[in-house]
Amino acid sequence: MRAVREPNHVHPAAPGAPARWLTVAPERTVLGVIHNVTSATRLLDLLAVFEGDRRVQTVFTCTGSSPFADGIAEFVAARELPFLTWEEASKLEFDLAVSTSRGGELQSISAPLIGAPHGAGYNKRLSSREPGAGSREPGPGAGSREPGAFGLTAEWLVYDGELIPSAVVLSHEEQLARLRAGCPEALPVAHVVGDPCMDRLRASLPFRAEYRSALGVRPDQKLLLLSTTWGRTSLLGAAGDLVRRALAELPHDSFRVLAAVHPNAWYGHGGWQLRSWLRPHVDAGLLLPPPAGDTWQAALCAADAFIGDHGSVSLYAAGLGLPGLLGAFDEQTVAADSPMARLGAALPRVSPTAPLSAQLERAARRKPADPRLAEIAAQITSRPGEALSRLRRLCYRTLGLAEPAAPLLPRPVDVPLDLPRPRHSPVAAPQFVEAEATTPSAPGPGPDPGPTRVLIRRYPALLQADTAHHPHLADAHLAVTDGEPEARWARAADVVTARHRATGAARSASPLAELLARHPGCTLAAAPEPSGACLLRTRNGTTYQASWESGVSWATPSLTASAVYACLLRHGDGWTGEAEVRLTPEGAPGLLRVRCVGAGTGGLEDTAE
Missing domain, CATH: 3.40.50 (Rossmann fold)
Incomplete structure (x- = not known):
């Protein structure tokens, strides 16, 4: 330089x-x-x-x-x-x-x-x-x-x-x-003197909501932090498939995933190369901040869990009380009797076979009951909140100057501004959708028990491993957008959504019939209308109109189609009614009204073979 x-x-x-x-x-x-x-x-x-x-x-x-x-x-x-x-x-x-x-x-x-x-x-x-x-x-x-x-x-x-x-x-x-x-x-x-980074992290915890908002994490979502140090034995070097696995197995609407990459890994390979390798993951929603800033610190304060290795971020995460797993850990490079060595002995390793969501749930349950983790957290700093003031005293004594009179306290981490804007493809990526529809049980003869309850879980199809074992996709259907460039997804799709709104004469069911004809495996086709509603048609010819109660910001035409698909499987062809749709169990529901506007022949089950 x-x-x-x-x-x-x-x-x-x-x-x-x-x-x-x-x-x-x-x-x-x-x-x-x-x-x-x-x-x-x-x-x-x-x-x-x-x-x-x-x-x-x-x-x-x-x-x-x-x-x-x-x-x-x-x-x-x-x-x-x-x-x-x-x-x-x-x-x-x-x-x-x-x-x-x-x-x-x-x-x-x-x-x-x-x-x-x-x-x-x-x-x-x-x-x-x-x-x-x-x-x-x-x-x-x-x-x-x-x-x-x-x-x-x-x-x-x-x-x-x-x-x-x-x-x-x-x-x-x-x-x-x-x-x-x-x-x-x-x-x-x-x-x-203590640890100034740990002091800053603790000073930032009250602003967790601000960091989550800046990172695009909704209140009903969880943020999973993937932390990797550098070298062949790091998470990225030894267990890099965990990035794909986290995005593939955890419901897209329930989890956001952020990768905190060590600067030596980033600059050792080059930022362009890291982004190129992780491009499919970023397209599926991975947050990948550049490492020269302090977004990783904001992410630690915003996170609900972490998967790490023998890097310092894992130790800070445990010190903040986050439940976690180890995706990799190199005992050979960790100093004996150090807090990091103790962390390696305390945290469970990620299992290659058990569902990742179940492993994270177990980690969250066991964390409060493990006294070792509290002891490790206490070893990060023995002067909590005092690092900068003690370091200033040392520096000014060395310089032979009087210290400034104003107290020096740790400041919260800045709200992240360095996240790259996500790329926007003209064709939405194919998704496996698990749409669970249930009907509230009525105590006996009487009024309608209420709307059908639908819980949507979506998973990026492109990141699913090429194996026959996908327990998280057991009851999922495949949803694509018209124009999907990969024939394997277009042919296998259960639900297809048009890219353009149906207007004028095209608001009839004929464009939907053409959409079904171009996708021979499809059971339900949908097209948005100018009003914000959706026009839908099954392969047997039954036509529906679905509209949301106002204020449902996440209700895309594709999601509407998946919710209607689940309701028709539950109630049968020709159904008219209301559905209370959620993206996460804790999230606020959106009310979807579905009206049958044209009868067809046969049932939806007949078209799903």
């Missing part, structure tokens, strides 16, 4: 630059050290301690030691960070440096260095001898200790016999014992 300046020009905010170049005259200069996008996002969280203080100028550099360098230039440019090349930064003196990674030649920085984690504490094992772990060569004796947590061993904290950081930031007292085992010489400079 290169700065766009003449070779002989220094950055105006760099130490030693002519004072006349700056509008504000800061008293101290802080260097923010970026390793990759992952570390950069946490770095900005920590540097919030200087907000509002014109005495402090912050500039940034990048060690250039991470194999995941893609995305850094865009991250820096999007946030307009004043940037120095590593060559420039390593020749200058600063009043303080802050790094959220141990990679790179940090010993070259001329400044007191505060080292902090870029995740939920210190949970991973990593040797500097591994390719891509960092460019620093191991010093004498490096790697000779029993492998400990990345960031808590001499391998990462000592260079040429000297400590690299002036301060090691910890989130919990339990890390002191592990630091003592991995690098006892660093204990005098260790500071337990």
Whole structure:
């Protein structure tokens, strides 16, 4: 990454630059050290301690030691960070440096260095001898200790016999014992400040409704968060089919699914490639926010459950009390006796055969009764709500400045704005629809017991695995839109909906008869009318008009057709009546009125063979 300046020009905010170049005259200069996008996002969280203080100028550099360098230039440019090349930064003196990674030649920085984690504490094992772990060569004796947590061993904290950081930031007292085992010489400079990300998440919980609304999650829906770290043993690397499975098995109208992808996975393969691989899933409703923002934090506060792996997001999710499952978990890369290791022992793994909905229900039932999960949550931070204030105290003491008088409290996560707009195909994707119609039982002879109750569950047909075992589709019918490009779906459809409204002379049943003729397997055809009602026709010629009571925003023509289909199977051909339709058991119903406007021959069952 290169700065766009003449070779002989220094950055105006760099130490030693002519004072006349700056509008504000800061008293101290802080260097923010970026390793990759992952570390950069946490770095900005920590540097919030200087907000509002014109005495402090912050500039940034990048060690250039991470194999995941893609995305850094865009991250820096999007946030307009004043940037120095590593060559420039390593020749200058600063009043303080802050790094959220141990990679790179940090010993070259001329400044007191505060080292902090870029995740939920210190949970991973990593040797500097591994390719891509960092460019620093191991010093004498490096790697000779029993492998400990990345960031808590001499391998990462000592260079040429000297400590690299002036301060090691910890989130919990339990890390002191592990630091003592991995690098006892660093204990005098260790500071337990807490976890600023966990503090921010907890401060955001009161705004759960706002996050859910921004993510497009209705009050009667559940949000499932799929969290994946990077590497072959991550959820995406080892169990990537779980993304498809979640969208295929969980009812489309009851669940929204969001994938929180680790920046190293995103930028290691490229954002275009990730979106290309997941395109069928995004088309089926997957929310896929870019990882450089904090949408994943808003999603954690909005979620009802999670499926994760050995990444920090899983630990934060458990810490917030979300029920969860593990889609993958690599014990070999997790530090022994860490909170992450305990999480791996506590959470159940996803079964490849049991229905996913049943597994999530079991996780929700067992979560309150498992004391291990409460103990793990308590190990994320031992200074809840205090991380930023304690870190500010440490930074200002190092800078030799008086702290600002105003208190520093964790702020809620911003409402997400970075979700890409979903693509809109001219032809709706085919869906399997499970439409359960029941009639309220009457106590005896008397008035009509009321509308037929219909519960709709829809599943994307394109994501169903090519196997004969689909228990969630046992009683489903196939609904498509006229013009469906894949013949296998068009031929097999039970219900077909026209794309265009029936107007003028076309409001007769003849266009519906033509629609039925083009789809020989179809039992019921539907076309929207200008009034908002639907005209429907069975293969035996019976014609219906169906209209909704006002205010049903989710009532599409295809859904109308599926609801009528269920009612006709329940009551028989020629039925006239009302149906109370729901998309979820907890959701508000819509009232559908169905009127038979033209008799046919035979029953609906005769046409469904």
